[in-house]
Amino acid sequence: xxxxxxxxxxxxxxxxxxxxxxxxxxxxxxxxxxxxxxxxxxxxxxxxxxxxxxxxxxxxxxxxxxxxxxxxxxxxxxxxxxxxxxxxxxxxxxxxxxxxxxxxxxxxxxxxxxxxxxxxxxxxxxxxxxxxxxxxxxx
Numbered sequence: 001x002x003x004x005x006x007x008x009x010x011x012x013x014x015x016x017x018x019x020x021x022x023x024x025x026x027x028x029x030x031x032x033x034x035x036x037x038x039x040x041x042x043x044x045x046x047x048x049x050x051x052x053x054x055x056x057x058x059x060x061x062x063x064x065x066x067x068x069x070x071x072x073x074x075x076x077x078x079x080x081x082x083x084x085x086x087x088x089x090x091x092x093x094x095x096x097x098x099x100x101x102x103x104x105x106x107x108x109x110x111x112x113x114x115x116x117x118x119x120x121x122x123x124x125x126x127x128x129x130x131x132x133x134x135x136x137x138x139x
Contacts (some may be wrong), residue, residue: 008038009052016059026059032059050076050085056090067096086116091129100137107136 014036019028036055042048053073060066072094077085090113097106110133117126 005038005047005049006051009035009055010109012038013055013058020059028059034054035059048076050074050080050082050089054085054089054092063095063096063100067093069101070096083116083119084122087120087122087129088115090116091125091132094132099130103136104132107133110136 012031016035018030019025019031035052039052039056042052048057050073053069053076057066057069057073060069064110070089074086074089074093077089090109094106094113097103097109098120110129114126114131115131117129
């Protein structure tokens with residue numbers, strides 16, 4: 001990923017978090033809009049990357065819209081075959097699908113996340129994926 005864009009996305013994520021903590025909706029909306037613009041500007045270019053889309057989805061309050069954005073991030077992660085992003089994004093989608101009452105799709109995304117997580121170092125994410133999968137399957 002382009003370092004300049006990564007730093008910009010990372011700074012916006014920190015700003016969004018800070019605005020959220022301070023309950024400053026006006027500032028939050030401004031930062032969110034800026035992040036959306038970064039995603040739109042880079043979409044389908046050599047600067048496009050799942051991290052910007054995943055970050056945008058992370059800060060999207062509308063759960064159904066967040067799932068749609070995460071799905072876009074998942075496609076970007078598949079394009080670069082990033083097991084880390086494939087795992088984390090599929091887990092995020094599954095978590096939202098649980099909230100939305102779509103257990104079947106959540107299990108499907110968790111199973112994909114589990115397969116991809118075999119190739120990552122993040123042990124905590126692996127455990128979270130496994131625990132939610134077991135909970136949903138009733139095991």
